[in-house]
Amino acid sequence: MSVRTITVRVNGAVRTGDAEHHITLAEHLRTTLRLTGTHVGCGTGDCGACVVLLDGEPVCSCLMLAVQADGREVGTVEGIADGGSLTREQRALVEEHGLQCGFCTPGLLVRIAHAAGRDGEEHVLAGHLCRCTGYDGIRAALRTAGGPGDGR
Structure with a gap:
């Protein structure tokens, strides 16, 4: 090898x-x-x-x-971690019930943190499969975290 x-x-x-x-x-x-x-x-x-x-x-x-x-x-x-505190994206997923088993969460967090204020909701979620929660909570978390169009 x-x-x-x-x-x-x-x-x-x-x-x-x-x-x-x-x-x-x-x-x-x-x-x-x-x-x-x-x-x-x-x-x-x-x-x-x-x-x-x-x-x-x-x-x-x-x-x-x-x-x-x-x-x-x-x-x-x-690398998204903020010391011992939850980041805005992590808090939003918890508050909006956008996670359940957590398997898809790492990739989703990376994408949400990268896309906040830049990409549309559907673009952020494209390519992410969540079999536990559905997407309503995830979409709400994206908006709560400062998602599409917040001007960050």
Whole structure:
């Protein structure tokens, strides 16, 4: 197997680790870097559970090889944390009942945090599957968190 040492800036910290040529970015984050907030659901880019920011843009990390992230900036759900306090996006999901089992929540949080004030509601939710809550609470949370059109 071909192994390559890659360096990625994850949530502002430089992280170096070995990655086999066929390992996805999601798997690298979870296993090598031990950042388990990024979930892998479908493995085909359809569910959105694995969404991270790559150089500031949302991507499905299950569709990308870890070696493709070498030298780049990755933002995960762990990077959204605000110390011990809930962020505006996290509070909104709780208050608006926009989460239940939590499996889709990490990717959704990354997308909501990225999109607030920029993207329309349907664009934010495109590519995210939630099988537990439906989308009414998630849509309400997006608006509460300062979603589309708030001018941030």
